[in-house]
Amino acid sequence: NVAAVGRERVPLWGRDAAHIAALAQERENARFLPGLRLAEAVAPTDSLSAVHAAEIVLCAAPAQAVRSVVKAASPHLRAGTAFVICAKGIEQGTRAFMSEVVAEEAPQVEVAVLSGPSFAADVCKGLPTAVTVAANSEARAQWLAEQLSSRSFRLYRSQDVRGVEIGGAVKNVLAIACGMASGRGLGASAGAALIARGFAELTRLGAAWGARTETLMGLSGLGDLVLTCGSNQSRNFALGEALGRGEALSEARHGKLAEGSFTASALMEIARERSVEMPISQSVAEILAGRIDVEAAIEALLMRPLRAEG
Numbered sequence: 001n002v003a004a005v006g007r008e009r010v011p012l013w014g015r016d017a018a019h020i021a022a023l024a025q026e027r028e029n030a031r032f033l034p035g036l037r038l039a040e041a042v043a044p045t046d047s048l049s050a051v052h053a054a055e056i057v058l059c060a061a062p063a064q065a066v067r068s069v070v071k072a073a074s075p076h077l078r079a080g081t082a083f084v085i086c087a088k089g090i091e092q093g094t095r096a097f098m099s100e101v102v103a104e105e106a107p108q109v110e111v112a113v114l115s116g117p118s119f120a121a122d123v124c125k126g127l128p129t130a131v132t133v134a135a136n137s138e139a140r141a142q143w144l145a146e147q148l149s150s151r152s153f154r155l156y157r158s159q160d161v162r163g164v165e166i167g168g169a170v171k172n173v174l175a176i177a178c179g180m181a182s183g184r185g186l187g188a189s190a191g192a193a194l195i196a197r198g199f200a201e202l203t204r205l206g207a208a209w210g211a212r213t214e215t216l217m218g219l220s221g222l223g224d225l226v227l228t229c230g231s232n233q234s235r236n237f238a239l240g241e242a243l244g245r246g247e248a249l250s251e252a253r254h255g256k257l258a259e260g261s262f263t264a265s266a267l268m269e270i271a272r273e274r275s276v277e278m279p280i281s282q283s284v285a286e287i288l289a290g291r292i293d294v295e296a297a298i299e300a301l302l303m304r305p306l307r308a309e310g
């Protein structure tokens with residue numbers, strides 16, 4: 001809907017023809033965003049060829065599906081199209097960041113990343129939100145910020161593509177840990193400690209990839225971490241909370257997408273490769289893999305050797 005502000009027609013592609021037809025008819029997505037109407041200009045379509053005419057394409061598929069979607073869209077994408085990744089995650093198996101996936105599958109486009117604290121429902125209701133858009137060139141990032149900003153949806157520009165995608169991927173894993181602490185009833189102080197120590201992990205990983213401190217401390221890093229770790233409106237937090245209450249992983253998802261649960265293992269692999277210590281994220285990955293339970297993970301974190309802060 002934000003992309004529709006000031007535009008006459010914005011195609012919205014989805015893979016499920018029946019769902020797209022229902023969306024076009026009802027002008028509401030009752031499952032994901034109940035009660036929120038699609039903007040007039042949004043034109044649902046099940047034809048990927050719609051991307052051909054676009055100057056800007058926003059890709060909001062789940063991270064593990066981005067490669068297949070981009071591969072299918074690639075023949076229709078023109079050279080120089082601004083391809084804006086909205087997914088937050090790292091690809092399992094290849095351990096690739098989303099910008100790498102897009103560069104491999106559609107080398108003709110100009111990749112950008114949009115990320116930051118923004119629950120879809122808040123954005124759709126027109127509540128004030130601010131996020132970061134990163135592109136390799138300053139001019140491209142500025143142009144995208146101008147094209148996509150509205151009064152309530154403010155875009156800050158950046159050239160730190162990797163820093164922005166690291167923040168989005170890591171905060172989801174950390175939100176699962178914060179949810180677990182909440183589900184276990186560990187209290188608000190423990191939640192704050194997890195956010196601060198989690199941010200130290202995010203910063204260490206970012207530094208290993210040359211991310212800028214301003215990026216990690218900005219909207220797409222600390223900003224999104226605070227949002228996602230502090231509200232069970234977050235699906236990652238809600239998954240952790242359910243696990244913390246003792247639900248099995250198979251039930252705890254409640255049919256919702258929790259990106260951190262798919263990114264955790266790949267995150268641990270890239271952290272290990274670059275010798276980055278990430279004990280909280282590691283605990284989440286091990287719990288999700290069924291190697292330890294929540295109680296054992298808490299015990300292990302509390303018994304870690306005392307060290308200097310940093």
Ligand SMILES: NC(=O)C1=CN([C@@H]2O[C@H](COP(=O)(O)OP(=O)(O)OC[C@H]3O[C@@H](n4cnc5c(N)ncnc54)[C@H](O)[C@@H]3O)[C@@H](O)[C@H]2O)C=CC1
Pocket residue numbers: 014015032060061062063065068069086087088089118119120121256257259
């Ligand atoms: N919902 C939110 O508040 C925000 C979500 N994001 C990110 O956007 C990405 C997508 O999240 P949501 O839209 O919330 O998820 P969602 O679960 O609400 O919707 C995902 C959509 O992708 C479709 N899909 C799933 N697999 C697909 C495939 N293989 N090919 C094509 N389509 C496929 C589903 O049918 C569904 O329509 C995630 O990476 C998430 O982290 C980013 C910012 C905010």
Ligand SMILES: O=C(CO)COP(=O)(O)O
Pocket residue numbers: 088116117118119120172175224227228233234235236237257258259
């Ligand atoms: O990324 C988000 C908000 O910025 C959405 O968080 P969840 O995917 O955990 O719901």
